[in-house]
Amino acid sequence: MASYHLSVKTIKRSARRSATAAAAYRVGERIECQREGRVHDYTRKQGIEETFILTPKDAPDWAQDRSRLWNEAEASETRRNSVTAREWELALPSEISAGARSQITRDFAQELVSRYGVAVDVAIHAPHREGDQRNHHAHVLTSTRKLEAEGFTTKTRVLDSAKTGGVEIEQMRGLWAELQNRALERAGEVERVDHRSLEKQRDAAQERGDKLSAEELDRDPELKLGPAANSMERRAKAMAERQGREYVPVTERGAVVHAARQARVAFR
CATH class of the missing domain: 3.30.930.30 (BirA Bifunctional Protein; domain 2)
Incomplete structure (x- = not known):
């Protein structure tokens, strides 16, 4: 993404x-x-x-x-x-x-x-x-x-x-x-980036009457993993893929980020 x-x-x-x-x-x-x-x-x-x-x-x-x-x-x-x-x-x-x-x-x-x-x-x-x-x-x-x-x-x-x-x-x-x-x-990609803060994006969505987007944006900024945790989570994802099983985060920060991402996907 x-x-x-x-x-x-x-x-x-x-x-x-x-x-x-x-x-x-x-x-x-x-x-x-x-x-x-x-x-x-x-x-x-x-x-x-x-x-x-x-x-x-x-x-x-x-x-x-x-x-x-x-x-x-x-x-x-x-x-x-x-x-x-x-x-x-x-x-x-x-x-x-x-x-x-x-x-x-x-x-x-x-x-x-x-x-x-x-x-x-x-x-x-x-x-x-x-x-x-x-x-x-x-x-x-x-x-x-x-x-x-x-x-x-x-x-x-x-x-x-x-x-x-x-x-x-x-x-x-x-x-x-x-x-x-x-x-x-x-490139034919549907994803877009936004330089504005979540708060400003949420306010803009409310102004144009887009309640669904405003609710989705009503969240805290995503936690940054950092190099060490990022490396550990990447290895865990690769191993899960090789073994054909569901990825389970191996660090506390990774779990927080994964849960937040899963919640956003479910919300959509």
Whole structure:
């Protein structure tokens, strides 16, 4: 079943993080951080399906060099507590093809470039071996300054401001839902995603007089399993299928999630 996830995090020096390390880890490359004098080598990292960089049309040529790009981003910040990058983490629908997942991720990244004038570095990851095999996802790392012909310039304050940041992120959340739903429709899938909270979805259903949907949405958000429990439940499901028997959750969290899903299916 298609599910929605978009989260936005910041790469902060105050948390002892750097844009160079974040980029190297997500794309599985070796980047030497000139500011720290450290080498971040993740060339052995597996599960990376695709990486690419998108920049504004007047950006300098060196912006396509990942090491140079993120070292320049680090050099443009002088404060010890600077935010040097921003990460948008996206869940990708397993119901569509790898090519379609790549395209909607690229479309989302291009909108970030066009809307904020930033550099965008994308890594699309396959599901973890021990996790849910539907968990295709992308890490979209962006600069926190505009990238222009002369290099990094002004901060993207529209995303930093308490007044405008939430509004901007909500609009991007809506765009991500729209991109996924178009791809699901093209693939002939009936499932759709919704970026709104359950409460907002329920209110909308009530406003249009859809009592059945409103009642179905009158529930708590689904409990997150976490990597360890997810792995255990996946193995339990696979074993149940091999043995031709009904799947029985093996963790407390798994039981809660399974019961909630079964209740929703019965309700429909």
